[in-house]
Amino acid sequence: MTDLSTSAVRLDPTGLVLDGREEALLCASLFYFRLPRETWEARLAAVRATGYRAVDVYLPWNFHETAPGVWDFAGRRDVGAFLDLAHEAGLAVVARPGPYICSEWDGGALPAWLGLDPDLRVRQAEPRFLEQVRGWFDRAMPLLAERQWGRGGAVVAVQLENELDFFDTADRHAYITALRDMATGHGIEVPLIACAGQGDLVGANGGVEGVAPAFNFYPDDRSPFVEAEVRQYADLVASRGLPLLVTETNRSHATLRRLLVSGAQLIAPYLQGSGYDFGYTPSVGNWGDPGGFMTHDYDFGGYLSPVGEARPETAEARVLTAFARTLGPALAKARTTGAEGVQSVSVTTSSSPSQLVLNGGGTVTGVPNLTEKPGTAWVGGIEVALAPRSTALVVRDLPLAGFGLPGVLEFASADLVSATANGLGFAARAASTVVVDGETAAFDAPEAGKPLRRTVGRVEVVVLHPEDVTDADGAQGVIHGPAGEAAELTAAYRRALPTRTGRTEAHELPPVSEAVGVHRGRTHYAAALDGVEELLIEGAADIVDLALDGESLPTRVVYGAAVTVATAGRTRFDATVETWGHCNFDDARLPGLALGSLRGLGKVWAVAAREDVHALWTVDGGSQWAGDPAPVRSLGGWSSTRIGRPATYRRALPVDGTSHYAFHIGELALPVEVVVDGEARIVSPIDPWVHLEPGQGRDVAVTAPHWPGSGSGPVELLRLEAVRGWQVEAQNDAAIIALAGQDAEGLAVELPLELAPGEEAWLDVPVPDGGLSLRFEGEQVRLSAFANGELLGRVWLDDPHRPRFTGGDPGRLWMPAGWNSGTVRVLARGTAGGVQPRLSRVTAAPAPE
Structure with a gap:
């Protein structure tokens, strides 16, 4: 791999090395765009007080380009000022300018209007999209380049894209190469990285020279298999001469310890510094059934709440960062292996515990307690008390000369948080054992504010409660909850x-919201109904409030799925469609969950006729059974013992060649493939409709796994006529x-x-x-x-x-x-x-x- 180093920042097997300092880094996510500007300094100080030495910072493109060609980097959008404050706070920054960031943010930060160009393909090596990205990078990258580490700034790495391995990018190498060249063209010299969301290294960085792979891990905190998985990735990148960079993971420090002892040199839990989405900025995501709305309150249980409360996990943060800081280069240069000597664990633990072989001598063994009750383990013949939901980091055979102390720390089940010529400091929530030069000392679990002191061998030892551990500057954090009663x-x-201006514009057909300048907000639609008995609405999203002759109907949230509305006897149709947010992920199950999908009322059709087409389908089972001549059955009505094998049903639909139609397969149990005139589509139970353009439908084939009784629902063909003559108010x-x-x-x-x-x-x-x-x-x-x-x-x-x-x-x-x-x-x-x-x-x- 090409060199990824600058004079001030080096990326090598020991991690991100800043000014020659080799140390495992903990990094907290902290996002300026989710905080008022007046709180930035205090939040950065709160992160620094936990001992974390870095923050990762997304830069959302659509937060700064608020409308096509309209840029804003002032006030709480002044990312340069935020980065300067991070530098003043002594924090390194991993900058993540996208162009796509996910982050449960509106559209993953891709501007809403990109979807208006039918030839533009997001997250592809496609000229129209890359030209738009260039406009963003031309503004974002110089801000980062000016603030690189070694030039008086905080930026130590720049991430390109985000979890690209989740997305179907046709030419990943070309796409990441284009982003890399834009970044380096603006003077970015610190390491470039690309994170994999599901472990696909090349899927994330395209195999591009000069872009190092990183990984996002979101395991179940109670999973016994975390260590084995992480060690595999540590070995994979080590074979390429690179460190294991974990750019996103869970917040619990019990889990972060498991990653550290399994070989991760950068650990960036997402999201320790919680935030809040002001404005119309949350996204629509696929965390629901299937879709869900992201809350304004942006909180995954990190150690800082959205409103600034420091939670109990802050004490665990100070302990773990003190542990990493104390062992320093010995830990950064350590080699990870499967642990030896872990026996008789009384609670659920790792299926394959990890051990770090420290540079210069000694080991660190991780022993998780994955339960809510206290437990014990035997490590190297000594009993270790395990606090609930914890991971003990047992240090063995550590030479103390490097700390100006005599002898060897032969065993410590408490966490080593300091080592100076004055002695050793430990932290523990449970009883612990320390052995120095053959002398064993047993300590009870300390109380907050009451450290335990003893001379062990020739070394002074103090054991603290975790809440008494200070940060790197010697300050003790404050843990507090809400400030008062409600x-x-x-x-x-x-x-x-007024809640609206009432100023409308005439449109022949209902436009999407983005086409009338509503990238965030709501759009109001009104049309007259003349003898219309039923409407079919295709593509409406997100919050759809309908009214007939002034009578409100229940709100629809269908994520673009087709819906019918009975309108018999009504003369006026009104709709208010509010954009909660554009999708931050890419989910093909519903139109409104696709990345880059548009918002608004969609297409509105009058249903001119319905026809039952459930019968007269010919059955093709391929080589699985006889079929010449092909049997004629109802759709899904073939009976066979070959459960789960695909069967194809084919027929011509009675289309007239000039009208639009909707083909509806009711009561689907599973997704099926529908091929219309040679074009394949997937139709699902949550959106069982296929739109047929004029002339389509002469040859329709439906392929589904055979499942008895699956063809019992209605199958209909609806002839459609567009509803025309709309008054639209963009808001x-x-x-x-x-x-x-x-x-x-x-x-x-x-x-x-x-x-x-x-x-x-x-x-x-x-x-x-x-x-x-x-x-x-x-x-x-x-x-x-x-x-x-x-x-x-x-x-x-x-x-x-x-x-x-x-x-x-x-x-x-x-x-x-x-x-x-x-x-x-x-x-x-x-x-x-x-x-x-x-x-x-x-x-x-x-x-x-």
């Missing part, structure tokens, strides 16, 4: 403000925030407040001073809360039609102290299909910052 807020003012995020900032007369009201389905109202709710966690209670109401010229976030109260929310607390909205003017403005909308819409109460709890 206050109930019942007073509000209903403002006489992007800037327009909504502008309305939220207007003044108007107010009527004092008391909560609870009832709304009619489809009714919208502006409310001002007085709130206490300071940073707050806001919660709203009620049912059948969607709320958007605003302060300081920003959307704080959106909450959807109890509604049988709402989707699954994932990623954090769906009920918490954060108002930073610097944004609190004493009032939060709320846009509330009642929804249909359940009980009477009601906002029952609001609570506000102090949030430390």
Whole structure:
């Protein structure tokens, strides 16, 4: 592999070596775009106080290019200022500018308007996409180049792309080569890396010279197989002369210890520094059934909460970083193997524990306790107490001369957190044993604030409670929870403000939201219905509120799947479609979950006719049974003992050659392949529709695994006519925030407040001073809360039609102290299909910052 080093940063088998300092690095994710600017310095200091020496930082393209050609790097978008603060805090930065970042962020940071070009193919070595990427890199890369380590900056590595092995990139080598050349062309000299999301090294970096592979591991913390898997990857990269860089993994330090002892030299748990998605920035993802909405509260249980609370895991962070810092180069240069001498573990543990053979002598053996109860193990003939959900790092046969101490540390079941000429420091939650030069000392589990001291051999030994371990600067962290009790807020003012401008434009067909400038926000559609009995809507996403003659229907969240709406006797159709977020992953099961998919109402068709086409299908079982002449059966109606073998059903559909049609296979149990005039598609139980363009459908073949009874559902052909003549109001995020900032007369009201389905109202709710966690209670109401010229976030109260929310607390909205003017403005909308819409109460709890 080509050299990946600069004079100040070296990437070699010992890891990322900064200014010649060889040390296993722990790295916390911390994202400027999820934090108010006034909190950046404090959050960086909080990370530094845990002993982590690095942070990884995504740069979201669409956070800075807010509309085509409109760039913003000011205020809380000033990434350069954030990187400078990281440098001042003494933290190294792994910068991750994408262009795709995932991160459960709107579209994975790919701008929404890219999907408007039908010839542009995202994440491909395709000229249109690469030209767009070049525009982004032309702005992002110089900011990073100016701030590289060794040039007075914090950036020690730059990651290209993100988990590309999950995506079907046609020519990975060409794509990553193009990104590499753009980066180096802007003067990036620190190592370039590319992370694999599922272990496919070449799938992530394309096998490109000069781009080192890294890996993301998300194991079950209770899995006994973590060590064996990690050692395989450590051996794989070691054979290439490279270190094992784990660029994402779980937050628990019990698991991080398992990775460390298995050979990882960079460990970057995602997400230790939690954050919050202000504005219309969360994504739609595939963490639901199948789709889900990411919450504004962006929290996976890391040691810093979204609102700045330091959680108990911060103590474990200080212990592990102190352990790595104490062993320093000996640990960084260590060789990982399967452990020897681990016996009689009384609790569930690793199937193959790991051991590090330290450079210069000594070993570290990892012994996990994967249960919630205390346990014991015998290591090298000495009993080791195992705290619940922990990993003991047992040091054996460590020469002490390098620390200015006499003798050998023959055994320590407590964590070694300091070693100086004054003695050895350890940390433990359970009883421990220390052996120096043949003298054994047993220590009880220490209490916080009450260290245990003893001379062992000729060495002074102190054993601390983990909460008493200091950071590299000698400071002790503070662990705290919420700052106070929640206050109930019942007073509000209903403002006489419009929720829309009412200015519309005429369109022949309903445009996608992005085509009318709604990259984030909502789009309103209206059309007249003349004798239409039923509608078919294809491609609507994300939050679809429909009304017929002013009567609201239950909200639809279908991720682009086709839906029918009965409209008999109705004369007007209205729809408000809100973009929760563009998909951050790529999921082919539903149209709205595909990366780069567009938002809005989609295509709206009047159903002109329905025809039953479940019969008259010829059956082709290939060589599995006789079929000449082919039997004629209903679709899925062939009976055989050959369960699971594919059978193909074929017929011509009664299409007229000039109309659009929808072919519907009802009650599918499994996905099937539908080939229309030679073009194959996959049709699934969650979207069992195939759209047929005029002239298509003369030859249709359906192939499915044989399963008795699977062909019992309806099979229909719908003839379609486009609904034309639309009035459309585009209401992007800037327009909504502008309305939220207007003044108007107010009527004092008391909560609870009832709304009619489809009714919208502006409310001002007085709130206490300071940073707050806001919660709203009620049912059948969607709320958007605003302060300081920003959307704080959106909450959807109890509604049988709402989707699954994932990623954090769906009920918490954060108002930073610097944004609190004493009032939060709320846009509330009642929804249909359940009980009477009601906002029952609001609570506000102090949030430390």
